[in-house]
Amino acid sequence: MHTIKVIGIGFALLGILLVLAPRLSISAGRPIPFAVKLFLPLWFAGALINLSIGVASAGYTVMEEAPIFLVVFGVPAIASLLILWLTSRIAR
Numbered sequence: 001m002h003t004i005k006v007i008g009i010g011f012a013l014l015g016i017l018l019v020l021a022p023r024l025s026i027s028a029g030r031p032i033p034f035a036v037k038l039f040l041p042l043w044f045a046g047a048l049i050n051l052s053i054g055v056a057s058a059g060y061t062v063m064e065e066a067p068i069f070l071v072v073f074g075v076p077a078i079a080s081l082l083i084l085w086l087t088s089r090i091a092r
Helices: 002-024 031-056 062-091
Strands: none
Touching: 002 031, 002 062, 031 062
């Protein structure tokens, strides 16, 4: 259940960045690539924090947490790249 909540947080962060990207984007005409470029390192850091909490407080080893890290980071990251790919195909 915890993993699903953390993945949900990743999707929430992605949604927030996609909504705020037109206001934050330096390149005004390309807010979605800007949002994805901002999201990926932020979410990687968030997933690493989740891994470190699992190791430090839950008592798991890094090897036990590594597959969970891949899922927690990978699902929202793949979704963000899919959004980027789909919007770039539509823009052509």
